[in-house]
Amino acid sequence: MKLTEHIELIGSGQMGFNLTHPLECNVYLVHDGDDAIIVDAGAGCDIEPILRQIDQSGIPRTSIRRLLLTHAHPDHAGGVRALHDALGVDVYASPLVARYVRDGDERSASFDRLCGPGGYPEDYAFAACPVADELREGERITVGRLAIEVIETPGHCGGHVSFVLRRPDGVDLLSGDAIFTRGRILLQNLWDCSVAGSCESVTRLASVRPDGLFPGHGTVSIERGWTHIYSAMESIGSMLPPPQLA
Numbered sequence: 001m002k003l004t005e006h007i008e009l010i011g012s013g014q015m016g017f018n019l020t021h022p023l024e025c026n027v028y029l030v031h032d033g034d035d036a037i038i039v040d041a042g043a044g045c046d047i048e049p050i051l052r053q054i055d056q057s058g059i060p061r062t063s064i065r066r067l068l069l070t071h072a073h074p075d076h077a078g079g080v081r082a083l084h085d086a087l088g089v090d091v092y093a094s095p096l097v098a099r100y101v102r103d104g105d106e107r108s109a110s111f112d113r114l115c116g117p118g119g120y121p122e123d124y125a126f127a128a129c130p131v132a133d134e135l136r137e138g139e140r141i142t143v144g145r146l147a148i149e150v151i152e153t154p155g156h157c158g159g160h161v162s163f164v165l166r167r168p169d170g171v172d173l174l175s176g177d178a179i180f181t182r183g184r185i186l187l188q189n190l191w192d193c194s195v196a197g198s199c200e201s202v203t204r205l206a207s208v209r210p211d212g213l214f215p216g217h218g219t220v221s222i223e224r225g226w227t228h229i230y231s232a233m234e235s236i237g238s239m240l241p242p243p244q245l246a
């Protein structure tokens with residue numbers, strides 16, 4: 001589903017647009033010219049609908065050479081191995097997330113907690129996957145004429161990163177689970193979730209002042225994305241965490 005000139009939505013579950021498997025996060029395809037990258041891998045319960053979305057976008061599978069992960073939770077990283085194998089993409093993640101992905105470390109990535117109540121198949125597992133390179137603060141990845149910049153945004157969980165997409169005519173933010181539209185965040189009772197960390201990351205993202213906001217769940221904001229982050233900043237300014245996504 002085309003969102004902008006450079007961003008396609010190729011996966012989204014019941015917390016979003018119900019485009020693909022219900023457990024999926026929002027999966028984005030960022031493209032320019034003959035280069036394209038995927039941001040987040042979805043849950044991996046069934047990658048066929050994602051592949052169909054790619055084909056419907058008209059962007060050739062052969063132009064997709066990389067996949068970036070925001071974090072290692074199952075709805076974002078569970079499909080990484082399957083997409084790696086199906087598309088031949090190189091996988092990129094923060095050093096911490098890279099470690100979880102390489103090891104298929106279900107405990108550190110909270111698969112054991114998150115997959116319990118959520119309707120995941122009984123044989124669901126975190127399939128270990130090679131990671132080509134690790135993403136650190138300030139690193140830049142080019143996609144055609146576009147530049148994607150890495151911002152470390154822990155808080156929702158450890159090792160979480162967001163991606164700032166700089167295009168000739170504006171700035172978009174692919175924020176994973178660090179910030180959602182209407183200024184919401186997602187705090188869960190998981191070992192590496194931090195209220196203070198989440199608020200600090202939102203504060204960092206406010207300085208990006210993005211035009212488009214493309215989060216890991218829910219709806220997107222094509223323009224004036226910064227207004228959503230500023231609304232979260234009102235809570236933070238009152239020493240309160242912003243409202244929850246759920």
Ligand SMILES: [Zn+2]
Nearest residue numbers: 071073156177
């Ligand atoms: Zn998450």
